Amino acid sequence: RADLLERLATVAKDPTEREQWTKQLIDMVSAAVQEGSYPEGLERLQNLEAKLTANKASEDLLTHVEFSRMQAAWGLAQSDPKAEYAKIQEGWLKQLEEFVAKHKSSEHVAEALLQLAMASEFGGNKEAAQKWYQRLVKDFPKSAKAPKAHGAIRRLSAVGKAISLKAADVNGGAPVDLAQYKGKAVLIHYWSTSLPGGKGDHELIADLYKKYGGANFEVIGVNLDYSKDEVVAYLKENTQLRWKQLFEPGGFESRLANELGIITLPMVILVNEKGEVVTSDLQVPEIEDELAKLLAERVANAK
Numbered sequence: 593r594a595d596l597l598e599r600l601a602t603v604a605k606d607p608t609e610r611e612q613w614t615k616q617l618i619d620m621v622s623a624a625v626q627e628g629s630y631p632e633g634l635e636r637l638q639n640l641e642a643k644l645t646a647n648k649a650s651e652d653l654l655t656h657v658e659f660s661r662m663q664a665a666w667g668l669a670q671s672d673p674k675a676e677y678a679k680i681q682e683g684w685l686k687q688l689e690e691f692v693a694k695h696k697s698s699e700h701v702a703e704a705l706l707q708l709a710m711a712s713e714f715g716g717n718k719e720a721a722q723k724w725y726q727r728l729v730k731d732f733p734k735s736a737k738a739p740k741a742h743g744a745i746r747r748l749s750a751v752g753k754a755i756s757l758k759a760a761d762v763n764g765g766a767p768v769d770l771a772q773y774k775g776k777a778v779l780i781h782y783w784s785t786s787l788p789g790g791k792g793d794h795e796l797i798a799d800l801y802k803k804y805g806g807a808n809f810e811v812i813g814v815n816l817d818y819s820k821d822e823v824v825a826y827l828k829e830n831t832q833l834r835w836k837q838l839f840e841p842g843g844f845e846s847r848l849a850n851e852l853g854i855i856t857l858p859m860v861i862l863v864n865e866k867g868e869v870v871t872s873d874l875q876v877p878e879i880e881d882e883l884a885k886l887l888a889e890r891v892a893n894a895k
Contacts (some may be wrong), residue, residue: 594621594636611653614644622660626667634668637661655698662687685711692727702732706741710855718748725853740845744853750861750869759848762815762823762839773810775865777886779879782814782849782859785826793858793876798832800880808865808887811835816857818843865890 594617601613621637624630641657666684669675688704688711695701709724725741725748732738746755757770757780770778781797783790801811815823815837823839840846844854852861852872860874862882870886 594624594630594633611650614640614653615656618657618660622664625664628668628671631668631671634661634664637664651695652698655695655700659691659698659700659704662691681711696731699732699735702728702735702737705732706737709741709744713744713748713855722748739850740853740855742853743850744855747852747854747861747872750852750872752868754867755852755861755863755869757812757814757838757851759814759838759840762820762837763827765836768812768836768838770812770863771867773812773863774867776808776810777804777865777883777890778863779809779811779883780814780861780863781811781876782816782854782857782861784816784843784857785822786817787857790858791830794830794833796876797879798834800883801835804883804887805835808890809883813837814848815839816843816846816849816854862886 597613597617597620601610601617604610604613618637618640621630621633625633625637637657638661641654641661644654644657662684666680666687669680670677685708688708691704692701692708705724705728709721709728712718712721712724722745725745728735728741729738729745755770758767760767770780779797779800781793783793787793797811801809805811813833813835817823817839818841820839820841823837827833827837838848840848843849848854852859858876859872860876860879861872862870862874862879864870864886871882874882
């Protein structure tokens with residue numbers, strides 16, 4: 593397939609068509625290297641990058657092959673049984689920083705900025721994460737990655753602020769609106785049916801719902817599956833999930849995921865009775881302690 597795509601790119605007379613075939617070749621080879629089916633493809637990408645550079649290809653095509661080659665090398669390095677993952681990740685982030693410093697206009701820069709932001713967030717460096725998200729939004733406002741970055745900025749700076757959440761109930765009931773829950777502490781739980789440990793999380797939350805639910809506490813689930821049928825089937829099987837469940841098509845690229853820049857699951861957000869975010873980075877086992885603290889503060893304030 594790689595040979596065929598390369599021949600098509602070579603014989604194409606129209607420059608735009610030739611570039612499209614070349615990009616297909618690059619994408620296919622890079623993906624094959626990363627999944628382990630074509631490790632020698634990395635050398636092919638390196639040779640192609642050198643050839644395109646010598647032929648003074650467009651800036652768009654050059655950044656395309658450079659970023660794809662970087663991704664391929666990163667994926668191949670991780671597949672080594674003796675891989676030192678911390679060092680590989682450190683090197684990858686350094687490459688990404690060099691890439692976004694070197695290039696300014698390619699869509700691949702937006703992708704690199706998103707990966708830098710997410711890696712910073714996973715590493716616990718929220719300040720750095722916001723810096724990369726903000727640059728993505730500023731420099732690439734029309735990018736497909738921009739809505740995710742906008743939402744992540746909103747989530748990372750949400751503590752003490754009210755947030756909006758409104759969508760259809762997956763079971764076909766009336767639309768659910770977080771604003772209707774004023775006066776109650778609300779747990780917002782982003783989840784997927786394919787998430788390892790998801791059933792265990794739901795059991796813990798169901799226990800909390802039995803213990804605290806009612807006048808003072810409510811739960812809203814936000815499912816990020818791609819198939820609504822899978823969600824409905826899961827809820828029919830797990831009848832202890834008695835709270836509202838929101839769903840919109842698109843999974844991690846859905847409106848519900850992008851509004852708060854959800855990049856990993858589970859994601860748990862706790863909101864107080866005023867609708868203000870108390871914390872946006874809870875782990876499921878930590879929920880009860882935070883909830884008990886929040887409800888105790890409410891009782892103290894009432895007194």
